[in-house]
Amino acid sequence: MSEADTIYKTDALIAEDIDAYLETHQHKSLLRFITCGSVDDGKSTLIGRLLYDSKMIFEDQLEALQADSKRVGTQGQEIDFALLVDGLAAEREQGITIDVAYRFFATEKRKFIVADCPGHEQYTRNMVTGASTADLAILLVDARKGVIVQTRRHAYLAHLIGVKNIVLAVNKMDLIDYDQDRYNAICDDFRAFVREAGISENFTSIPISGLAGDNITSRSANTPWYGGTTLMEHLETVELNNTDEQNKAFRLPVQWVNRPNLDFRGFSGLISTGSVKPGDAIRVLPSGKTSTVTKIVTLEGELEEAVAGQSVTVCFADEVDCSRGNVIATADNPPEVSDQFETTIVWMDDDPLHVGRSYWLKLGTQMVSATVQQPKYTVNVNTMEHLAAKTLELNAIGIAEIATDKPIVFEPYTKSRALGGFILIDKITNRTVGAGMLHFSLRRAQNVHWQATDIGREEHANLKNQKPRVLWFTGLSGSGKSTIANEVEKRLNLMNRHTFLLDGDNVRHGLNKDLGFTEADRIENIRRVGEVAKLMTDAGLIVLTAFISPFRAERDMVRAMMPEGEFVEIFVDTPLEVAEERDVKGLYKKARSGALKNFTGIDSPYEAPLNPEIRVNTVEMTAAEAAEHIIRLLMPLK
């Protein structure tokens, strides 16, 4: 090994002034990244090259490497860098990488931790594992093959797990004679895919050769047309995520209560976001109790401030109940608490997901029992298609609802990895069977347990030979909702369909007789009707509802409760003057006279649907014609 190669270690400074060298190196930052690529894309070679060029390989290792290269290497008499990183004997025999491996190197500016992720399909879980802690992902592409299915998969997975920066490293440029056009074509191809898949992360592309060393640590003379940075320069200068985290609201998931004696009670944990100072008002979740931070304690003395990424112990002014699993947060901006969520889950076990079975869910320092509902769909990671699924198999990625046995403190994953990322653990084998990301809470936490039953909505619907749906009629009072809904139900009944009509006025005589017409009551009215309609669709029915339901947000809330495609919004479009002229119940007259308050269209707004599934114009159509029109658009009913 020539000493001149070792540009990333300033031997001169080390030799002349070690104290100065140590001083610079104590202020280095840390970047964690992953490398992904398929078998033969040259991933191990690239990492081997990075280690070699930053002088992380010692002579004895190099000797062993040279010997190995000749014996089992794939590069003839040349050094096979891949052998440096293919660690397990089983892998070397097969010439592939079977598990995530972590590598380390450092330059003047940064220390790097590399998660080396295998590329084969069956190891999606490894890539997700490696990406979960990464600030950046290098996607390796073989310049001869261009963007292939695996490249798309890796880009999608990196995006899914929230890796902020993506580098497309077009490798093996030496094998295509450093062809600029070919390189540009590959980049265009990838750009098109990224756009189509909605991947919004920063993306940079670099033409390299891991084997020949082009554009790894020094600009290559073989690619004079390339004006960008080398791979190493990019890694050294790309912005770090952990500063973003400090600007968010303060969160400290409590790991352990420190109580050496009766005079000291501290709460220990890793600050996930934000920062904290003595004197800050805090709130303990889920209890909601508040107090003030008195001190931040460390072995080396008390801190004036602590920030995201630091492990600390804090003390409060009051004796507030706080234990492992609780989250200490800034008092005026605490995280949410809920027990039902929409999530994305990556399944990581050979034994598939058992819908309704109780698993351990670990999120931050909270451990609760959780059941997963049948996935709404799974994502084909190669085509991004949404597929119907009853369960999740190994390496499947699905969207599913989760219910926990008690409320947990959380934040959406996009806001906080620490309070939005979770793992699922099998209660019998104790294996980590899945990992997931919480998106949002489905309902206000009510402490209601979800009972898994054997006969589900699908069985109910099959027996009735129909697809359950909610036909949600919305429109002004007197627009003709109830009349048209009634006509539609009659027709469905004649077609041997099982239906039920929930009418606004009728519901208010019973279920909702405690509700008035204030905005809050109207929202609650719609929420209850939505829940009832959902139960009825679970029972397999086609539900027709006729409610003014004036607010978009509430209609969307009900839509979100239903599986995709089951909520059919029908806008009964009647202009106010027409409805007012009809005034079947004499209500407009009362409202105009002031005898009736909060009347939609008069002194309370109606927000018309922006994009309803069906729209009927009652000025142009009779009720019967409107019903026929709706039935036509609903076909097929199964």
Add this chain to the structure above:
Amino acid sequence: MTRILTHLERLEAESIHIMREVVAESERPVMLYSVGKDSAVMLHLARKAFYPSPPPFPLLHVDTTWKFQDMYKLRDQMAKESGMELLVYQNQEAKDRGINPFDHGPLHTDMWKTEGLKMALDHYGFDAAFGGARRDEEKSRAKERIFSFRTATHGWDPKNQRPELWNLYNARKTKGESIRIFPISNWTELDIWQYIHLNDIPIVPLYFSAKRPTYEYQGQIFMADDIERLERVMGKRPEITERSIRFRTLGCFPLTGAVESNATTLPEVIQEMLLTTTSERQGRVIDKDGGDASMEKKKQEGYF
């Protein structure tokens, strides 16, 4: 106001987080303490993690009786200083059979360390043991999880490791299983030295160069820490030469090769390490017996 944490601050926070998770989720944790520089850092991190409480677990030294005298001295001193209980375990069978590094080769490591460790963990009923292994040490370590599960017979199954995402560790175990936890997995040798330097952590003086009695054995320089005992076991008194030597790694004195050096301060040690051209495990005989997959094989058998 934001500030960028240095790499050492991030590593420290991660290690402390790991230790607290283990204490919160296991019943009988223990810290394996081998008195080397990695153990020194690990112990310091434990004291930071639980301050003002002492670390809520004992230190366990699996002793081979062949460690350097300076190591035994520092071990006892550190236990006292940290307020932790120190447990020393020696494999009685190895003791009875007089297993030593000269007559028994690889069996020495196997009986004293591998078997000794398993017996100690079983004897005390520990279900979680902290170890100071680092991923940069050796290729099979690079693939080991931070929470590494061992079967009831202490075996490691590299193909059946639990995925570790974010900083969520699954510490649940089935009856009979135990966990080895490596809180300094992501530290490199340079990180360790820098941290020791920054925090003034006490280490065994053997890491610093001094004039010491040495002998050569199979082409490497060793320190004659106990000449009488060496003579007894080797059958003859080795030829002793005084040399300026130090150690990059510490184990059993007849198995740990010394390097000739003039580095007497930490910066000089770091300087030498940075300018050196051989890896730190090179002085250890253990990785070489058994060929390529030596460490991987040892770990499958239960070695740390």
